[in-house]
Amino acid sequence: MLWQSAPDTVTRMSQPPKTPLLIELFPEETREAAELLKQAVPLMVRHDIPPNPVHYALWYTYSKGLEPDLNRRLDKIVKDFDSFPPESAIKLYRDYIIRGELDAARAGQQQVIELVDDIESGVTRSVVGSTAYQHSLTLGLAALHDPIIDDLPGVLGELQQSTQLMQEQQEQFLYRLRAAQSEIQNLRNQLEKAQMAATLDSLTQVFNRHAFTRLLEQALANSHDGLALVMLDIDHFKQFNDHFGHPLGDRVLQHVGQLLRELLPPVPWRPAMAAKSSA
Numbered sequence: 001m002l003w004q005s006a007p008d009t010v011t012r013m014s015q016p017p018k019t020p021l022l023i024e025l026f027p028e029e030t031r032e033a034a035e036l037l038k039q040a041v042p043l044m045v046r047h048d049i050p051p052n053p054v055h056y057a058l059w060y061t062y063s064k065g066l067e068p069d070l071n072r073r074l075d076k077i078v079k080d081f082d083s084f085p086p087e088s089a090i091k092l093y094r095d096y097i098i099r100g101e102l103d104a105a106r107a108g109q110q111q112v113i114e115l116v117d118d119i120e121s122g123v124t125r126s127v128v129g130s131t132a133y134q135h136s137l138t139l140g141l142a143a144l145h146d147p148i149i150d151d152l153p154g155v156l157g158e159l160q161q162s163t164q165l166m167q168e169q170q171e172q173f174l175y176r177l178r179a180a181q182s183e184i185q186n187l188r189n190q191l192e193k194a195q196m197a198a199t200l201d202s203l204t205q206v207f208n209r210h211a212f213t214r215l216l217e218q219a220l221a222n223s224h225d226g227l228a229l230v231m232l233d234i235d236h237f238k239q240f241n242d243h244f245g246h247p248l249g250d251r252v253l254q255h256v257g258q259l260l261r262e263l264l265p266p267v268p269w270r271p272a273m274a275a276k277s278s279a
């Protein structure tokens with residue numbers, strides 16, 4: 001048999017990393033986040049660090065104090081340089097803020113590489129097997145053309161054997177292809193989920209502002225008969241939050257998001273809740 005490896009190898013891919021994703025790094029409610037903001041901004045002002053999103057994410061995390069190693073590195077940088085070099089900021093941002101996303105992307109990439117490798121080795125084996133089969137077929141046919149065949153049963157037996165071998169190889173290859181197909185489907189689902197997560201507001205599960213803007217631009221570019229845009233506002237929401245607390249306010253937003261998802265037609269006209277959601 002040319003096929004030596006177990007046929008189900010394609011289903012054993014590398015596992016995704018356990019590093020928390022960006023969204024899991026910042027679970028704070030509005031009030032707690034505002035407290036951290038009050039600590040992070042003065043720190044940036046003190047060290048004359050522009051409060052751009054990269055810096056803010058770092059100093060916000062610094063204020064939380066859950067990454068002692070990051071705090072040590074930040075303290076050292078501002079002490080050594082008396083400023084905050086952009087390269088250091090990007091490096092720390094990669095190491096501490098988006099490492100989950102980077103790990104996940106790398107793992108996804110690795111899975112695709114393993115899958116392609118596996119299919120490629122399957123194709124190679126199949127080609128090698130086919131070539132060997134073709135060779136034995138040519139030899140067998142040449143022998144059959146010989147006017148005097150001493151060993152007809154032997155030649156036919158060999159042909160039968162190599163045909164059987166070829167058949168087995170093709171079956172194995174098909175098996176591997178089917179396994180790869182299901183792995184490709186898994187990867188596709190993962191990718192779709194990641195794409196959806198990037199377009200949805202984590203609290204309300206409706207399109208976030210970025211996705212809404214993109215969809216609106218597309219609709220404007222494609223609409224030749226005009227376009228209707230309906231806007232709605234939840235009145236006195238600040239009062240509601242002040243009275244009943246932000247967690248219940250969040251529940252209200254979630255419920256409104258759910259109603260909108262249920263009542264309005266699906267993609268591309270899912271509503272976006274830009275102003276009041278946490279996106």
Ligand SMILES: Nc1nc2c(ncn2[C@@H]2O[C@H](COP(=O)(O)OP(=O)(O)OP(=O)(O)O)[C@@H](O)[C@H]2O)c(=O)[nH]1
Nearest residue numbers: 233234235236237238239246249250275276277278
């Ligand atoms: N609970 C909660 N509140 C939020 C969130 N995002 C924004 N808000 C609150 O929404 C309020 C802003 O909404 P607005 O529509 O501007 O204020 P409003 O009080 O509803 O005012 P009117 O619409 O004029 O009645 C602020 O009090 C924010 O704190 C969120 O994700 N969760």
